[in-house]
Amino acid sequence: MSDLEDIVEEGRETEDLEAIPLPYRVPMWPTLVRASGLYTWSAPIMGPLPRPRWPSPILPIPEMPTNVPRPGPQPDPVPVTDEADGNLSADGDESMLYPVWFLYEEMRLDVDGLYPQMVASGTVKRSMSTRVHWVANLTARGHNRWVGSIWYKDGNATSFPYTNIEIRAALSWFPNQRRITAVFSGGGAPVRRRTYKYKSPYYHSVEFEYDRVAGATQVSRINTAEHPNHPATLPTEKLSIETVFKRAGFDVRKSRGDGEVPISGAHANATWSDMEMHDAMQTYWSRFRNQAQWSMWTLFAGRHDQGHSLGGIMFDDIGPNHRQGTAIFSDSFISDAPAGDINPTAWVSRMRFWTAVHEMGHSFNLAHSWQKAHPPSWGTPWIPLANENEVRSFMNYPYRVSGGQTAFFADFDYRFSDSELLFMRHAPARFVEMGNADWFDHHGFQQADVLAEPKFSLDLRVNREKAVYEFLEPPVLELKLTNISRQPQLIDDDVLSAGEEMTVIIKKRGKTARQRIPYVRYCAESPKIALAPGNAIFHSLFAAVGRNGWDLAEPGVYSIQVALHLEDEDIVSNALRLQVAPPRGYEEELIAQDFFSDEVGRILTFEGSRVLEKANDTLREVCERLGDRRVAVHARMALANPLTRDYKLLNIGEKGTRALTSVHAAKGEFIIASADKDEARTGLDKALTDDATAAVETFGHINYKRFIDRYSDWLATSGDAEAAGKCQRLLRNTLAKRKVADWVLAQIDKRCEIYVKKVTSKVKKTA
């Protein structure tokens, strides 16, 4: 499809107007109207959504399915007729497998237009933590009708048992009137029918941003006919990088105007290392964030540290978010036209352009054409792939094919291969999206619908210089939710603490990601607060353990990410990387066998227990044998805290040990275990004040302040306001050294004043 057809169909202006060559192909009526594109369905919300009583079951992100047949021509399924209405479920019918709170589905239909793959793919989103992605091959069966078999599923496949699909398209000159109706059948499930509304001719949106190092050459657009070696059928046009990716199915926007990076960003010899480019990306890319997003940065530079032999690189394979940056080096072999070439200037321009698209293709997680069938140690392909050693694609090296670059460009249509287009258009989005699945790996966490212009940002962080934790030390993280819009926003005041709408994903390097299931979810009427623009709320996150076990325990490197579901948008945090150090000795390993238990996890989560005695014994052992370790700080806190007040214990006597005995039948009663204030004070002093630096380092600022506030209030109500004031002054000094915000220090000052008044009042009374 030419640029003009794009313009007419979308009814919008585009900068590509100037790129339209003359004469141009006049689109013929009615082929302008394509069926291909993105369609969506969402369920009307009729009332309060039912909430599960318990958190959703654990759904680890599965490894690549090994028993899925290679995509290819499949036997035609038996078409499902829609003439007998009794056999089909209407949209939204609750006889379908999905419960009523299904909210959103997408379908990408790829049957016409440029490089059609004859594929449909879809994503069914049930909640932030439950989704399934499917892909089907299609065969045309009459006018605007296709049938096919579903050959790929990713996610909660048991909730989507269908094996066949039939699609009918109702097309219109007006995009908002276009519909497709899909009938899903097979798999032993009732037939399911969905009618989707047209949303876009593109399958995904993506942003590009280019910067150029002073003195380097940027080539983001070429004249395809300038060099005479090209296919005879190749349209003559001014082709831009953006148009290449538009034809691949992406709605490409530029996130900012092209800029210049000073050469001082490189080291003295003006060549670039990967780390220098990564730093430049963080400095100059207007969209840089430590999170997955459909956005990437391309730097046109001179030369890489590797030298003349490196023409370009997708350098961003470090850190928690890969594939966000690429670089093209104009002072490299890509600027050396072959000896005797008929038009060396055009050859160089074409090669630089080709290299730019090639490197950007790596950001979409595309491998080289000859690297697709590889051992598992290289990474995980999304489906079994075959090498394409001779393919004329941006992802092959022109000089690797038979006949070399001359043969390559004689037959090259400035496109990606069909298998690459299949991946880019129809693979689960997290495999393709920049910053999501690691380079060469299809794993990833994308559970949320993030707005193009979100109102909030969510930061996940730690209050220490390096996110490295001792073995057995439970990591305490901090969440910061900031209003980044220009208007005040209403939120629940416990949006971060209740955990109701929060999904926490933890992934240890080399292992499958896991969703943390908290021990408790709070159900309460939450007052609303207005968060002014630029303001933030904070909360600590004890992510190490939950109902499904200890997820931050073994030594290793972890990636943690949090998604928060608000009323009309999902907010995804940065992916925080932290490390758990190996045990220092045999003693730690021995204690670990008892420490990493459900009971210890509960005690640390709820900050103490006077019932779980076996776990308390483990914590006492930690204090005795690992007294200098940070885990001992947590243990002391958990042992001392419940001693500060009288504690109600349910005593059900011996009869209660029998199964299915009611408390009443067992003559159960609540007894009071008295507070032990002396022991509580000794324990809390050891945990919180004897070594404040160690305490704040391991508890984090938010929790440490909360514990000191609670302790000092307890001291004051116990009659020792002077000690309470001393605690608050220690807190202030400790946090001031760590450069905590002034408003926090001001809060502490106010509390100190209260205690000073209490002391003064007591002195007066005594006098």
Add this chain to the structure above:
Amino acid sequence: MTALTIDLQDGFMDDSVIIRVDGDLVLEDDHVSTRLQTGFARSVQCDTAGSAVTVEIELPGRGQQTTIGIDPHDTAYLGLSLDAGGHIASRVSGSMFGYL
């Protein structure tokens, strides 16, 4: 004297690699890994007498070993890769290999 450049290219995953040219040790590296986005691991240059030379490549960790005879006058660049089966594959060129 003629320079011979030996590029270790695709397929290396933290491999031990030993290379000898005419019996002389030119490379011994215990941690050779390919950067998948460029298909390049590392490069080594050596001077040769200019006539036919014998290049011995050994991967002790994989039990792989092979010997290649080349004439640096014609083929000054030797590229070595490991295929999907872990076997050593080679290609030669009169001009520098490029990586993207």
